Amino acid sequence: AQSVTQLGSHVSVSEGALVLLRCNYSSSVPPYLFWYVQYPNQGLQLLLKYTSAATLVKGINGFEAEFKKSETSFHLTKPSAHMSDAAEYFCAVSGNTPLVFGKGTRLSVIA
Amino acid sequence: NAGVMQNPRHLVRRRGQEARLRCSPMKGHSHVYWYRQLPEEGLKFMVYLQKENIIDESGMPKERFSAEFPKEGPSILRIQQVVRGDSAAYFCASSRQGAYMNTEAFFGQGTRLTVV
Numbered sequence: 001a002q003s004v005t006q007l008g009s010h011v012s013v014s015e016g017a018l019v020l021l022r023c024n025y026s027s028s029v030p031p032y033l034f035w036y037v038q039y040p041n042q043g044l045q046l047l048l049k050y051t052s053a054a055t056l057v058k059g060i061n062g063f064e065a066e067f068k069k070s071e072t073s074f075h076l077t078k079p080s081a082h083m084s085d086a087a088e089y090f091c092a093v094s095g096n097t098p099l100v101f102g103k104g105t106r107l108s109v110i111a
Numbered sequence: 112n113a114g115v116m117q118n119p120r121h122l123v124r125r126r127g128q129e130a131r132l133r134c135s136p137m138k139g140h141s142h143v144y145w146y147r148q149l150p151e152e153g154l155k156f157m158v159y160l161q162k163e164n165i166i167d168e169s170g171m172p173k174e175r176f177s178a179e180f181p182k183e184g185p186s187i188l189r190i191q192q193v194v195r196g197d198s199a200a201y202f203c204a205s206s207r208q209g210a211y212m213n214t215e216a217f218f219g220q221g222t223r224l225t226v227v
Contacts (some may be wrong), residue, residue, distance in 0.1 A: 043219050072157065098167060099154075100156065
């Protein structure tokens with residue numbers, strides 16, 4: 001079975017500050033890990049994915065995530081938050097099941 | 112190069128009516144997945160289909176819900192005799208390869224079902 005836990009349902013940062021969204025996974029097989037972003041009343045857009053080729057994954061809009069097997073984590077970071085980053089972010093895992101999503105973290109960016 | 116197309120975007124049904132949600136996958140994609148999103152919840156997997164086949168329906172409620180992906184035309188998620196608890200956003204995704212591989216799934220904008 002696979003599962004994802006996102007720590008913090010709501011994160012608030014100042015514009016220009018570091019963004020850190022936490023994701024821990026559980027998987028009985030080598031996982032494939034993804035981060036998606038959802039803007040209000042929109043579908044999900046892929047930010048980045050872990051393919052097992054490199055533990056540090058760079059995505060769109062300046063986001064990156066690091067796969068840490070020993071910590072079963074795949075935290076999402078961005079060095080400097082922008083107002084346009086305000087959205088809901090979902091971590092997801094697959095491997096021997098269709099995508100399994102966490103409950104999401106809503107990111108607010110304060111001017 | 113159209114993405115995953117879902118319609119309608121918004122659907123209002125009275126209790127007891129049928130809801131029919133449509134999903135056209137991206138060109139070249141033969142794998143379709145349906146997810147349901149409730150307020151304050153993540154997306155919950157419902158069903159995975161390939162053309163004319165249901166591959167995995169482990170997330171589908173046992174009654175009133177059904178899905179199909181015919182040889183021609185869009186995938187359909189059908190909810191019979193809707194109840195207020197069915198109110199949610201329903202998302203469709205498609206991929207070129209199968210669900211259990213390292214592949215990107217592209218999502219539609221969703222259908223927001225409201226049962227009154």
